[in-house]
Amino acid sequence: MILIPPFLKYAGGDAMTRVWKFIGWILLALFNAFSIWGALFLFQKGFYELSITFFVLIVLIDFFIFNRKSYPFRYMIPAIILLFILVLYPIAFTIKTAFTNYGTGHIMTRQEVVDRLLTDPVYTYVPNDAKEYNYEVFVEFNGIEPTDDFKLIVITPNGDKYIMGEIKSIRVQAGKMLLGEANLKEIDDYNLIKEGDKIIAIVDEDKTYRYFYSPDDIDTAINEVFFKSKIGFPLLSKVEIVDFQGNRLSMRFSEDGTLRLKSIRHLYRLSLSEVVENGKNVVKTVLVNDITNKPLLEENGTFYDFDENGEKKPVMGYISYVGTKNFSQIFTDPTISGPFMKIFLWNFTYAALSVLFTFVIGLSFALVLNNNSLKGRSLYRTLLIIPWAIPAFISVLIWKNGFFNETYGIINKFIVSGLFNKESIQWMTNPFWAKVAVLIVNTWLGFPYMMTVSLGALQSIPDELYEAASIDGASKGQRFWKITFPLLMTTVAPLLIGSFAFNFNNFVNIYLLTSGGPAIPNTSTPAGATDILISYTYKLAFEAGRGQDFGFASAISILIFFIVAGISFVNFRISGSFEEVNR
Amino acid sequence: MKKWLIAILMVVMVFSAFAVKITIWTSEAQAPILTKLADEFKSIYGIEVEVVQVNFGDIKSKFLTAAPAGEGADIIVGAHDWVGELAANGLLEPIPFLPEKEQYLPTPLEAFTYNGKLYGIPYAFDGPALVYNKDYVEEPPKTFDELIELAKQIQDEYEGEVRGLVYDFKNFYFSSFAIFGYGGYVFGEKDGKINVKDIGLANEGAIKGLSLIKRLVDEGILESGDNYNVMDGLFKDGQAAMIINGPWAVPGWREAGIDFGVAPIPDLEPGVHPKPFFGAQGFMVNAKSPNKLYAIEFLTKFIATKDIMYRIYLADPRVPSRKDLLPMVDDVTRAFAEFLGNYGLPMPNVPEMAGVWGAMGDAISKALDQGIPVEQALKEAVDTILAGIK
Numbered sequence: 003m004i005l006i007p008p009f010l011k012y013a014g015g016d017a018m019t020r021v022w023k024f025i026g027w028i029l030l031a032l033f034n035a036f037s038i039w040g041a042l043f044l045f046q047k048g049f050y051e052l053s054i055t056f057f058v059l060i061v062l063i064d065f066f067i068f069n070r071k072s073y074p075f076r077y078m079i080p081a082i083i084l085l086f087i088l089v090l091y092p093i094a095f096t097i098k099t100a101f102t103n104y105g106t107g108h109i110m111t112r113q114e115v116v117d118r119l120l121t122d123p124v125y126t127y128v129p130n131d132a133k134e135y136n137y138e139v140f141v142e143f144n145g146i147e148p149t150d151d152f153k154l155i156v157i158t159p160n161g162d163k164y165i166m167g168e169i170k171s172i173r174v175q176a177g178k179m180l181l182g183e184a185n186l187k188e189i190d191d192y193n194l195i196k197e198g199d200k201i202i203a204i205v206d207e208d209k210t211y212r213y214f215y216s217p218d219d220i221d222t223a224i225n226e227v228f229f230k231s232k233i234g235f236p237l238l239s240k241v242e243i244v245d246f247q248g249n250r251l252s253m254r255f256s257e258d259g260t261l262r263l264k265s266i267r268h269l270y271r272l273s274l275s276e277v278v279e280n281g282k283n284v285v286k287t288v289l290v291n292d293i294t295n296k297p298l299l300e301e302n303g304t305f306y307d308f309d310e311n312g313e314k315k316p317v318m319g320y321i322s323y324v325g326t327k328n329f330s331q332i333f334t335d336p337t338i339s340g341p342f343m344k345i346f347l348w349n350f351t352y353a354a355l356s357v358l359f360t361f362v363i364g365l366s367f368a369l370v371l372n373n374n375s376l377k378g379r380s381l382y383r384t385l386l387i388i389p390w391a392i393p394a395f396i397s398v399l400i401w402k403n404g405f406f407n408e409t410y411g412i413i414n415k416f417i418v419s420g421l422f423n424k425e426s427i428q429w430m431t432n433p434f435w436a437k438v439a440v441l442i443v444n445t446w447l448g449f450p451y452m453m454t455v456s457l458g459a460l461q462s463i464p465d466e467l468y469e470a471a472s473i474d475g476a477s478k479g480q481r482f483w484k485i486t487f488p489l490l491m492t493t494v495a496p497l498l499i500g501s502f503a504f505n506f507n508n509f510v511n512i513y514l515l516t517s518g519g520p521a522i523p524n525t526s527t528p529a530g531a532t533d534i535l536i537s538y539t540y541k542l543a544f545e546a547g548r549g550q551d552f553g554f555a556s557a558i559s560i561l562i563f564f565i566v567a568g569i570s571f572v573n574f575r576i577s578g579s580f581e582e583v584n585r
Numbered sequence: 586m587k588k589w590l591i592a593i594l595m596v597v598m599v600f601s602a603f604a605v606k607i608t609i610w611t612s613e614a615q616a617p618i619l620t621k622l623a624d625e626f627k628s629i630y631g632i633e634v635e636v637v638q639v640n641f642g643d644i645k646s647k648f649l650t651a652a653p654a655g656e657g658a659d660i661i662v663g664a665h666d667w668v669g670e671l672a673a674n675g676l677l678e679p680i681p682f683l684p685e686k687e688q689y690l691p692t693p694l695e696a697f698t699y700n701g702k703l704y705g706i707p708y709a710f711d712g713p714a715l716v717y718n719k720d721y722v723e724e725p726p727k728t729f730d731e732l733i734e735l736a737k738q739i740q741d742e743y744e745g746e747v748r749g750l751v752y753d754f755k756n757f758y759f760s761s762f763a764i765f766g767y768g769g770y771v772f773g774e775k776d777g778k779i780n781v782k783d784i785g786l787a788n789e790g791a792i793k794g795l796s797l798i799k800r801l802v803d804e805g806i807l808e809s810g811d812n813y814n815v816m817d818g819l820f821k822d823g824q825a826a827m828i829i830n831g832p833w834a835v836p837g838w839r840e841a842g843i844d845f846g847v848a849p850i851p852d853l854e855p856g857v858h859p860k861p862f863f864g865a866q867g868f869m870v871n872a873k874s875p876n877k878l879y880a881i882e883f884l885t886k887f888i889a890t891k892d893i894m895y896r897i898y899l900a901d902p903r904v905p906s907r908k909d910l911l912p913m914v915d916d917v918t919r920a921f922a923e924f925l926g927n928y929g930l931p932m933p934n935v936p937e938m939a940g941v942w943g944a945m946g947d948a949i950s951k952a953l954d955q956g957i958p959v960e961q962a963l964k965e966a967v968d969t970i971l972a973g974i975k
Contacts, residue, residue, distance in 0.1 A: 047654055106936050107673045109653045118675065124872065175655055178875050231630050235878040236605060255681040255878075259886060318675050337972045409810025431809060431954035521947035523957045526968030528943050546940035546973030549670050550649075 030067065034060060052091070059083065100328055100556035103303045106549040107319040115305065115320040119270045119289060121173050121181045123239075123252065126266045127293070133159040135251055135263040136218060139229055140204050140211035148225070150232040153204050153211045156186060156243065156251065156263065163189050165204070169241050182241045217260045226260065234261045242266070267292055328557035338542065341522070341529035349534040350569075352440065353506040357498055359445040364452025365490075369482075371453070372460045383457075390450035398514040401443045406430060406515075431520050433531035440532050444511050448501070459493040460486070495577035502573065503566050512537045535562055606633045607879050610648065610658035612641035618900035619662075626887050632879055645671070652676040652871050659874040660884065665696035665865040668704045669935040677704045678872040684885055690922075693906035696865040696931030700778065705867035706889050709903035711831045712863025712925045713752075713759055715848045716838075721747060721826035725848035729797065732827070732851045736806045739826045750806050751820075752829035753813040754798055755953070757945035759829055761930075762850050762859035764794035771933050771941060781937040781974055786945065787963040795952055795959045797853060802953050809954055832904055832921045847920035849928070863929040865906060940973035 037060045044053035059082070066076040102108075110118075119125050136157040141148045154166040164186040173181040195203040204211040215222045215229040234253060239261070243251040249265050256262040273290045275297060276283055289298040291307055299306040299314070303322030306314045332338050367386055371379055389397065405411050406429035414426040429439045463486060471481050512518060518530035518537045528541045539562070543555035611619055616638040623634035637658065639647060645667045651657030653676065671677045679702040686694070693707035717725050721739050726732040736749020753759045768790025773783030785791065801807045817834065819825035821841035829850060838845050850859040868888060870880045887893060891909055898905045898914065904922045905914060911922055932938065948966035951957040 106670055109649070109674050114653075115675075122872075124678065175875070180875065227630055230882060231632050231879070235876075235882065239878050255881070257682050259682065259684065259882075319673075337969075403812075403814055407810040407812075407815065409808040410815055411810065414810075428809070428954070431950065519947070519950065520955065521951050523951050523955060523962075524965070526965050526972055528940075528947065528969055528973070530947070541943060542973075544939070545943050546969075548673075548936040548974070549939035 030064075034064065051094075055086065055091075059086065096556045096559060099552050100560055101323055101325060102321050102553045103319075103324050103327075104321050104553045104556075105543075105551035107316075108303050108321050110318075110320050112320040112322065115318050116272075116289065117173065119305070119318065120268065120272065123254075125269045126252070127269050128254070128264050129267050132265045135159065135265070137216065137263045138201070138213060138219075139215040139233065140201075141214045141233070142209050142211050148214060148228055148232075150236075151209070151211075152214070152233050153192075153206070154238070155189070155201065155204075156245075158245075163201075164245070165189050165192060166241075166243055169237070179240055182237075184241055184243050186243060186245050217262060230261065269293070270298070273297070324553065328554045329561070331554065332558060332561060337527040341525065341527050341533075341538070344522075345529060345533050345535055345538050346565075348437070348532070349506060352437075352444075352532075352534055353502050353508075355441055356444045356448060356505040356508070357502050359441065360448035360452045360501070361456075361494075361498060363445060364449040364454075365456045367449070367453045368456035368460055369486075371457060386453060387450045389446050390454075394447055394510055395514065397447065398443060398511060401439075401446075402515050406439050430516060433520055433522075436516050436520055436532050440512060440515055443515055444505065444508065447511065448505070451501070455494055455497055456490065459490050462493070463489050491577070496574070499570050499573040499577065503570050506534070506566050506569070507536045507562065508534070509536045509540065513540070535565070605876060605879065606635055607660060607876055607883055608635045608637060608658045609660045609662065610637050610639045610644050611662040612644065613638055614901045615662055615897065618897055622888070622893060622896070626883060629887075630882075632883070634883065648676070648871075649674070652873055655873050655875075657871060657874075659871050659876045659880040661869050661871070662866065663869060665693070665705065665707065665867060666932045666934045666938060668697055668699045668869070669933070669938070671869070672699045672702075672704050673936050676872055678870040678874075678877050678881070679704055680706060680870070680881065680885065682885065684889060685891075688891070688907050688909050690906055690908055690926045692863070692926060692929055692931055693865040693867070696863075696934065697867055697869075699934055705869040706884050707865040707867035707906040708888070708894055708897055709867075709901070710863055710865035710906050710925065710929075711833055711903055711921070712929050713762070713829045713831050713850070713861050714921050714924045715827060715850045716820070716830055717827045717846050717848065718820070718823065718825065719844040719846055720823065722846075725827075725846065726851045728852045728855055733801070733804060733806060736827065737804070740806075746824065748808075748819055748825045750801070750827045750829075751808075751811050751816045751825045753816055754801070754807050754811060755946060755949050756813070757942055757949065758862050758932075760795075760798050760949060762829075762861035763797045763853055764791045765860035765862075765930055766853045766857055767791070767793040767797075769794055772935065772937070779933060779935050781935060782971070784967045784970055786941075786948075786970070787960070787967045791963055792959050794853070795949065795963060798949070799953055799959060832902075832918060835902070835917055845917075847917050847924075849924040858928050860928050860930045861925070862932045863925045864932055866903065867906075937970075937974050940970050944969040944973075 037056065041053045041056035041060065044056060062082070063076075063079055066072050066079060138155040138157070140153045140155065142151040143149065156164045156166060158164070165188075167185045167187045169179075169182040169184045171179045171182050173179070193205040194201050195205065200213075202213045213222075215225040217226075239253045241252070243263075245251065250267065251263050252266045253261045254264050254266070269292055270289045271292055272287050274285055275288045275290075277286050277288070278284075289305065290296070291298065294308060294310065296308050298317065299308075303324070304319040305317040307317045308314055332342075370376065371383055371386075376382075403411075405413050408414055408426055408429055408431070411429070414429070418424050419426050427435050429435050467485050467489075468481060471485060476484065512532055512534055516530070516532045518528075518533035518541065520532075521528075521530050528546055529538055533541070535558070539555060539558040543551045543558070609619060609623070616636055620636045623636050626632065626634055641663075644661055644663050648657050648661050648671070652671075653674070668677065683689075683694075683703060683706060689707065690710075693710045694703065696710070697703055697705035697707055715725060722735065726735050732750065739747055739749040764786070768785075769788055770785035770790075772779045772781050773785060774780065775783070798807075802809070816825065816828050816830065817837070820828045820830075821837060821843065823843065850861060853859055868884050870877050870884065874880065888897075891907065894905060894907050895910055895913060898910060902915075902918060904918050904925065905911070911919055914922070933941075944966040947969070948962040951965070952959045952962035
């Protein structure tokens, strides 16, 4: 017997069902709590679209579960979630990115960049006339253990002493304070215990804070580690202390590794300024450099600052919408539009020939294996599926280094020059042979799939058709072309189109085998003879210029999507004729 | 009612799970020693340091994804040529001070400097030198003429069974020594700042340098099928007399039982020293981390000391970047350190470097495999790089 909690025992009904139901509720509650937390978290981080969709999904799921009428829909929940995560969101994100300059130097939002320029300690400076302030730290003790409850006495260069007041958060990220501010208070507001001139403790609301650390006091050096790790780093380093004149003081590392209190200024400040925009005078907030008093220039999603000589230098970039620039670049930039046709033609040939070769070879093997009188069929089938079973990452590299290496590869060393005594084939450096190599490997990788598919389709063709045909006196060839092939195509044709679309974007094979090479001479583009659109895109977006250009890559992948969709549409139209045969 | 209570409780629990902890992303070579050091640091400072092992190739891309959102490691251990891209994205915190700065070799420090600020603490650096098998080479050649002569002699003597010189010459990284030795450069400098519009990869020096590599091919010393794997395989099998490779491969040679020596890459001409690319490894701090001061403290007060650096060297024997460690390291490491420390050129760490590798690889392949004139191949490469930078 399973022990049942009393409150369930007396609730009536079948106790076990109740237990399961109770567990179900708990799981649902946990799921809801976690999802709401996730949505809030995303919202906090600024992923508003994602967070709203998350909320909508949670509401939908709960609605499906609690509402009796929509009960059947709950079986669709997993599908809806997966559809959203794996299909819709990536598509929406790609489209959104295609209109931005998201990439190296532009990975934060404008708001984040402005926040950082205004508050990050990196963008503060110590002015030339700055004075250094001394400080003394007092902590409360729990028995003999120091705690992180502290008071700070700030000593001005004149020797006046003040106490730091309460810390107010100015900038918070994910529940943590990034920047805080505190005022100075008169020292007389507190009860002080003195030993001569020296303050040894502060009494405040029943708590006694004892003198603990000061950077120049050798006697307290032993407490430096505790001060830094429990008070200095987590709290004080993020606080700016404002004195009565409005000067800002903050903890900064000094040359000897101690934290010193220095008067600082922010390098950038917000200011209202009148600018001309679209022929109208608009008042806009701009960032102003505190040293030069010049406003920052915003151009192409980047803040630029001017140094004393008036020279422009980038400060920080942000993600900005660039309209259709990424798309127009595809057609106007000669490095892209120049080799485009060449690459497109080869891309088309590559995909078409890959499908043709894999299908012909796969079908031939399938026909042989489909013969019932063949002995050891399952053994052959297993062996023939091996190319499919080995990860392409491994087998392509074996082909590249083991077979096609021009000096040491098996083909050149043992067959071409060894057996036939011919000059070695320039597999990787001659454009024609490089294309041959790419096709050989792709055929090798792809035929087991076609074989498996064809084998299944062949087995679904009823034997009676063949019997009837042989009674009518049809030859083997006639039987294949009139019965097998048309019936096969009805099932296989859509798969061939799918295979074409897959090979059209078969990046792995090209990238691992030739990386698109050999280079095409007399051009100044990174295009190579075996580059297909997707590998060329990769080169342009991730291996050229400044490294990563997600916006441009998204634009090209959208274009490639339309190309593949167009070709597939035409193919479906053509292959539709095969289905007529079936009717 | 109960389920809502549970739901609220759950939210509270998740929020309170945050506590101060420094996270380090590092690759497998340094992870064990850093884990040990992290424990020691915790016993002194009371701050927990979590060492997470990430594949070297994934650290930068993971960091680029996580750091902008205020997540990811507080410290990453990586290569100096990430600095430009990461700093341009505002993700790296400058190191405010480095204790005993004068004890570091100048080139690794230079490697981690971007726009005049130090963005990482180098602990090691590596780059190529001439490595020779002592069974075939008694005295390493001093000039390229000597090297060519020696390589031919070995090839003749062993009837092609042993290669005189083999290395991954189509890779710009390994062939850069000749191009820079003669006065080529990647990006020019103006007032201490890199000017990416000034590319010196098609100047007279670069042409001379690539022509020297072409001469090696024309004289039958290098073969068109040579690549890194071929070089590594032949050398470990004792079928290569001389290679150009870096200290990362030393354990492999020792394991293969090769009696090898390390020497400077020979002078291109008498008096003209080769200048190979090298890379430095170091610790970098996440600028958006709320724990960055802890991270800086951990690095400057603890990691960047002589004894800890020596222990890292013992666990992961690469060429240390501190001068005062050089007397304590083995002969092979010291040979690499002396050559690279004197003549090495840090790979530029600006993000614009991304387009250089492919373009120069293409140029080498055009000039050496396809018979395009060296001048034209290099000019096309420079045009390609410039077109990418815009």
